[in-house]
Amino acid sequence: MADDANAPAEPARDRWSIGDVEQWLPTVKVTIASIVLALVIGALLIIVSTPSVISSMSYFTSYPWDAFRNAGHAVGSSYWALLTGSVGSWTAITNTLSQAAPLICAGLGVTLAFRAGLFNIGAQGQLIIGAAFAGFVGFHTQLPGVSHLVAAILAGLLGGALWGGIAGFLKARTGAHEVIVTIMLNYTAMLLLSWLLSLKPFEQKNVANRISPLVDNNAAFPHVFGLHFGVLLAFVAAYGVWWLLNRTTLGFSMRAVGANADAARTAGMSVSMSYTMAMVIAGLLAGLAGVEQVLGDHVQLSTAFGGTVGFDAITVSLLGRATPLGTVLAGLLFGALSAGGTQMQATAGTSVSLTQILSALIVLFVAAPVLVKTIFRMKAVGDEGAVLAKGWNS
Amino acid sequence: MTATPAADQATVPTRAQVRDPAEVRRRTRLGVVLGLLAVLLAYFALAIHTAHVHYILVQVPSANTPVHTIASKPTLWVCAALVLCIGVAGAAGWLPKGWRSMLAMGVAGVAFALGFLIWAYSDQPSGAFEAKMVNPLPGTLAIATPLILGALAGCLCERAAVINVAIEAQFIMGAFFASMVGSMTASTSVGLLGGVAAGVGVAALLAVFAIKYQVNQVVLGVVLVLLATGLTGFLLDQIPSTEHATNLLNNPPILSPIAIPGLSDIPLVGQSLFDQTVLVYLMYVSVAFVSFLLFETRWGLRVRAVGEHPTAADTVGIKVNRMRWQSVLLGGVFAGLGGAYFTVGSTGAFDRGVTGGNGFIALAALIMGRWHPVGATVASLFFGFMWNLQNQLSFTQKIPSDLLGMTPYIATIIAVAGFVGRVRPPAADGEPYVKG
Numbered sequence: 001m002a003d004d005a006n007a008p009a010e011p012a013r014d015r016w017s018i019g020d021v022e023q024w025l026p027t028v029k030v031t032i033a034s035i036v037l038a039l040v041i042g043a044l045l046i047i048v049s050t051p052s053v054i055s056s057m058s059y060f061t062s063y064p065w066d067a068f069r070n071a072g073h074a075v076g077s078s079y080w081a082l083l084t085g086s087v088g089s090w091t092a093i094t095n096t097l098s099q100a101a102p103l104i105c106a107g108l109g110v111t112l113a114f115r116a117g118l119f120n121i122g123a124q125g126q127l128i129i130g131a132a133f134a135g136f137v138g139f140h141t142q143l144p145g146v147s148h149l150v151a152a153i154l155a156g157l158l159g160g161a162l163w164g165g166i167a168g169f170l171k172a173r174t175g176a177h178e179v180i181v182t183i184m185l186n187y188t189a190m191l192l193l194s195w196l197l198s199l200k201p202f203e204q205k206n207v208a209n210r211i212s213p214l215v216d217n218n219a220a221f222p223h224v225f226g227l228h229f230g231v232l233l234a235f236v237a238a239y240g241v242w243w244l245l246n247r248t249t250l251g252f253s254m255r256a257v258g259a260n261a262d263a264a265r266t267a268g269m270s271v272s273m274s275y276t277m278a279m280v281i282a283g284l285l286a287g288l289a290g291v292e293q294v295l296g297d298h299v300q301l302s303t304a305f306g307g308t309v310g311f312d313a314i315t316v317s318l319l320g321r322a323t324p325l326g327t328v329l330a331g332l333l334f335g336a337l338s339a340g341g342t343q344m345q346a347t348a349g350t351s352v353s354l355t356q357i358l359s360a361l362i363v364l365f366v367a368a369p370v371l372v373k374t375i376f377r378m379k380a381v382g383d384e385g386a387v388l389a390k391g392w393n394s
Numbered sequence: 395m396t397a398t399p400a401a402d403q404a405t406v407p408t409r410a411q412v413r414d415p416a417e418v419r420r421r422t423r424l425g426v427v428l429g430l431l432a433v434l435l436a437y438f439a440l441a442i443h444t445a446h447v448h449y450i451l452v453q454v455p456s457a458n459t460p461v462h463t464i465a466s467k468p469t470l471w472v473c474a475a476l477v478l479c480i481g482v483a484g485a486a487g488w489l490p491k492g493w494r495s496m497l498a499m500g501v502a503g504v505a506f507a508l509g510f511l512i513w514a515y516s517d518q519p520s521g522a523f524e525a526k527m528v529n530p531l532p533g534t535l536a537i538a539t540p541l542i543l544g545a546l547a548g549c550l551c552e553r554a555a556v557i558n559v560a561i562e563a564q565f566i567m568g569a570f571f572a573s574m575v576g577s578m579t580a581s582t583s584v585g586l587l588g589g590v591a592a593g594v595g596v597a598a599l600l601a602v603f604a605i606k607y608q609v610n611q612v613v614l615g616v617v618l619v620l621l622a623t624g625l626t627g628f629l630l631d632q633i634p635s636t637e638h639a640t641n642l643l644n645n646p647p648i649l650s651p652i653a654i655p656g657l658s659d660i661p662l663v664g665q666s667l668f669d670q671t672v673l674v675y676l677m678y679v680s681v682a683f684v685s686f687l688l689f690e691t692r693w694g695l696r697v698r699a700v701g702e703h704p705t706a707a708d709t710v711g712i713k714v715n716r717m718r719w720q721s722v723l724l725g726g727v728f729a730g731l732g733g734a735y736f737t738v739g740s741t742g743a744f745d746r747g748v749t750g751g752n753g754f755i756a757l758a759a760l761i762m763g764r765w766h767p768v769g770a771t772v773a774s775l776f777f778g779f780m781w782n783l784q785n786q787l788s789f790t791q792k793i794p795s796d797l798l799g800m801t802p803y804i805a806t807i808i809a810v811a812g813f814v815g816r817v818r819p820p821a822a823d824g825e826p827y828v829k830g
Contacts (some may be wrong), residue, residue, distance in 0.1 A: 177761075188803045
């Protein structure tokens, strides 16, 4: 399909041009404004929850400077810790990058599905199944040298692709809404993993709770400068998604279906093919995120595996406006928030939940550009921020 | 077409003469599924060895709880025969769509569940503690209560065409503020009000962004869940871990069951249904109230009109967005009550993850129940029943409880995939209305 000579050609573009500034500048402005707005609200939350500020409020009218000084100190130390914890040192940067890599991969899965008009909430489940497959090959089999790593990666990709494919296939064949199916598949995957962990091959010797053994050294990603090789794979995957969407027939038909399924069908594209393939590849990408955690970060499979990566991936993709580059940048930002949040809790004593609030607010504001523009008195420009997911009836 | 060559061209063939392919498919499916279940029950009957299974009629036994016995093999054969008969009747077309078919399905479901339970509880390893079959009703009801309340909230929103993926957010905030307000006032009923206020607060956010700023509503729901998780986690961390502060802010009194005189003495079901907390009674009333409101009142008709065809509704003078605001905010009341269940209604103090994704299950129940309050209630009860079963059967180890736990999720997938008939959302669901 990819080498079909009659495929509608896109206008030739310089691959590295920065594009039409008029087109992306407002988007960037709104995003930055959203981040600023979220940080301001976060600062207010810090201020009202800091005891020293509250106590100095009692004499605010006679000597207000204490309240301001304490507030400034609380906000300053929290955000400074957030900054140094994410980019302040090489360790911090590697932390950020290894947190960001799974977010980017899973986020790319959500992004790809968005472009095909599907809302993939199932990154969590796809990631879990991918990790279970990769982990199984990683700790249960013995293969020589690098072939073990390759086999484990491929198994993980296959697992994710299968789990995503179920949702895509059902959407294509029966019209079952992917939001509901993927939510249900998330729970099913968690229970499936929990059951697998009770079986012999997934058992760790002499450990009673359900935790898998570590993967074989052969199957683990090699580390360079404190970074594992899987981080690089995340960026390769981002390029791959960009290439797929913009340079292949399959990607073109996915985007066409996402923009208008009826028109795409009339033009002779297979809508069900696009849906199925989009979810298969989306699952594959989320599976890669699971692979990175198991083979790169040496996370053992457990009933709590995956944490919230699969759900954060949705926010990453939304913030990245469902573009590969945007997803990478958003993934890096969220990775930084995640790495810095731990530092913030440790040194400034501000709850790590603040980073969750910040990310939710950023996405909320990005999704409501009208609100942001009203607040910052920006010029209104037509349609933007459009992420291609519709209601139940799409 | 049945062969009636002598029939006059002008006579309209009766329904029995025309074979509607969809009807034929429905019958075949009914016959095959129930036949398979009957075979499974027969297998159970042949596979077990114990003659008797013990059961009790309450959920938590005390020293003097009477223990009853049931003959396992004969009961299993009766169940199998019953399911088979209903399957044959379905395949033969004696069960047209309607209340008779519903009733027959209900009977078949209960028969299968009973047979399955007998199988699951028989042949337990001797000597060890023997698990007894318990009355599934109290557990089912307890688990289903928040699901039903959440699904009602979703129903009100989505009938007015505002997609509510944020039920989970309403649960989280409802649970937190019910706990906090309940602790501060040392009163369960004020705690419930706190939960309601939080639910309505999230509903207001949903309405502002969905109706005023026209944000994609599925996206909005996901973001609101994240926001609620972060905000409650942040606030929870601000409560100092001293005993005094915890008691003051996160140690609410818990609702205690109130027996309704008379009704609670009904054998078998009375105690389960009518010796419950006020939240469960509120749930009963809410289902009836929302059904009545949506389908019997002028307000409900308008809400549904706005959800199906907002332009037409606007043309006849209905304020589309005002109706949507009202419906979403009213939904917040029920979702907030559902959230309060997780703290004031059951375990007390709020903790991270206390709602356990139940908001998303409520959404699934709403869709399985085809956007109807009663349907959503039945679907919620199904979820409650399965989870309760999962909890109970974890004692017998006959079937891995994780696999059993998947059943409701897989059932939902089967339902939305249309294997049990199409589900059709309100026509304008998720579309913002711009007066044009």
